[in-house]
Amino acid sequence: MINRRDVIVGAGAAALSTAGVPALAQGWPDKPLHVYIGFAAGSGADILCRWFTSKMQEISGQTVVMENRPGAVGSIAINVAAKSKPDGTNILFTGNTLIAGGRHLLKDFSVDYRKDLDCVCGLVETPFVLVVGTKSKANSAKELLDLLKSKPQNRYGYTNPAAMVAGFALKAYAGVQAEAVSYRTTADAVGDLESATLDYMIMDGTYAAGQLKAGRLRILGATMEQRINVLPDVPTMQEQGIPDFFFSPWWAVWLPKGSPQEANAKLGELVQRICKMPETVKFLGDMVAMPVIGDAEYVLSKLDADKARWDKLAAAAGLTPQ
Structure with a gap:
């Protein structure tokens, strides 16, 4: 698994604002x-x-x-x-x-x-999150795993390497058959999630949060070690009994x-x-x-x-x- 890295967030004493901040000294960049x-x-x-x-x-x-x-x-x-x-x-x-x-x-x-x-x-x-379409019967990561196990074949989508491996890891953890489907952009996959053509997808939380507000997707779990501040009601995968599942x-x-x-x-x-x-x-x-x-x-x-x-x-x- 790809463990969540140490991130030191410099907010506070070291923080600066563009207002009143001098431009860089002469030299680079001297062209676009x-x-x-x-x-x-x-x-x-x-x-x-x-x-x-x-x-x-x-x-x-x-x-x-x-x-x-x-x-x-x-x-x-x-x-x-x-x-x-x-x-x-x-x-x-x-x-x-x-x-x-x-x-x-x-x-x-x-x-x-x-x-x-x-x-x-x-x-x-x-951070990444596990999502399904609103037509899915799954309302939690645990329910999704049970649903996947009840079917002979499943499909998950991805648009980048991290999402592909994350989707594969969930499939391996559940011990189920699932076909990986590649999409050029995340937006291209949303329609298939909505229609339940795709069973699940792990995508960046930035995009998923907007689709959640639009009522197009349901977020089942966060793949960080702790809950995401702006999605406080979304439990982590670990909280749902899926240990060591970190993709951030x-x-x-x-x-x-x-x-x-x-x-x-x-x-x-x-x-x-x-x-x-x-x-x-x-x-x-x-x-x-x-x-x-x-x-x-x-x-x-x-x-x-x-x-x-x-x-x-x-x-x-x-x-x-x-």
Whole structure:
């Protein structure tokens, strides 16, 4: 399993606000910035990342363009960013799951996070939740497992590596047959959840919270170690008798290998400043997320630990790169 990482949230004394905060010193960035993410416009990840890019533009005074490159469970954006010009203007926001476990999921995933990218700093953590459509007979994780066991075949959806593995892990835990169905975006899967064509899905809480309010989905459990602040009535998987089930992906900031050290240092300063702002902490909390405070060394040590867990998980699950 992917255990929930230690996250140090810098809200409080260290918090800063854009109001009255001086722009960065002269130098980087001296031209427009391009931020690549592997998710479609309008997705939960896109909304979260656009908060950071808007603040980056506000503080730096430089144009920041979001480059959405969805597809291949996020690997297209990683490959594009890794191969882009290392001049300090091409930036990658991506999650730990694909960076650490991509080679177990995709045959053509060749990016090595230590050889092909320069790590900058942490960014955000996005808790996952277990969801079903409102037509489902399940009103809890326990009821869903019983329902799955009563059927000869089931289906679960996913749009990214973490959700795919999380869905597989739940299937393995329940000891049931379930077919994995890939979707380009989470929005594409909602209709199938509503019609009960899909039996369940594990997705980011940011998107699920909005669909819950719209009456389209039912949230059965949180996959963090504790309940999510903005979803206090949703019990954790552990509280429902499903121990050691932790899936809470986190994101970091990267540059192509060989990017200028000045760009790396100032970008890290800029992003971590934004992470510590009270308005960022509040915005992310409302979006069922939280800022991640940590420099490159911290992020790389966490990724190395995640990679080791992925190797064990892949072996146990018999994962075959697709």
